[in-house]
Amino acid sequence: MSPDGMERLKRAAAREAVDRYVESGMVVGLGTGTTASWAVRRIGERLLEGSLSGVRGVPTSEYTAALARECGVPLVSLSERRPELTIDGADEIAPDLSVIKGRGGALLREKIVAAASRRGVVIVADGSKQVSLLGNGPLPVEVEPFGWEATAEALAALGCEPELRRVKTQPFVTDGGHYTLDCRFPGIPDPPGLACKIKRVPGALECGLFVGLARAAVIARPEGVEVLEAA
Structure with a gap:
């Protein structure tokens, strides 16, 4: 698949996750990485158009914080508020929604924010991230x-x-x-x-194994978007 095609899938997964799970007034953990960045942009779009209001983000990296400010997403720290949920990407996703994260370089902050999220993490990804057994990559x-x-x-x-x-x-x-x-x-x-x-x-x-933290995975493929909920 072309790079443009992959970006379309990442954007579709992020859009579905934001539209399905983010509600007005929420504090949302904002993940780091190419797919998570589309979720930040989608939250900014919806705040701008008025279909969401009062949403604030807890960023997991300096890059994400800068992107959120650019997109008009107000930020708070964990010392101020705990996230209701976090939206973040993953490097590998197992059938039980255990994941590997951190190849983008922000795993410690990502796990701190994920563990502080009352409703856990919503993973956004394209279909290439699904594996039968974790450990395909580092x-x-x-x-x-x-x-x-x-x-x-x-x-x-x-x-x-x-x-x-x-x-x-x-x-x-x-x-x-x-x-x-x-x-x-x-x-x-x-x-x-x-x-x-x-x-x-x-x-x-900290290690990049996120076990028992994902409440759902929103996975985009060329044929459509699938939502997997944790048991």
Whole structure:
């Protein structure tokens, strides 16, 4: 599929999610990434046309905050209000709506906002993100820069091949000032168990396994948009 075709699918998923789940007066967590950005734009469109009012957003990255301001979406912080729900993208979506996130570089803030959302997360994606088993691509782990090499060794002992994410020759640095290790596992049959093991590694601040947080997934394909609700 062409890049333009993929963008149309992302836009369709985001539009359906906003129109279906966002109500006037809500505080909404605003995800990071190309698909989530379409949701921010859709909220801005509806605020401008008057079909939504009083919606405020909690951004998960500096990029998303800047986009929201550009689109006319008022912002609040978690210290002011908790989100009713969050709309965000995903890198992989399992049948039980466990997901991998964070390849866009904002996983710690995304998980903080997702966990604070009273109604959980609505995932928006195109059909290519659906997998039968998580782990087709790397699992991001946000880590403390101090001693990251030791953290990488400890993660490797869990059965993965960790690689420091870089921008050209320099380490990629998150909005929180952390590094990201992209960890390639041969498959992740037990996402909750692996997430617990990773969180026990000193220096591993958060991993991209979002388990039990998604209430729905809105998935767009060329033949239409499908909405999957968590059991």
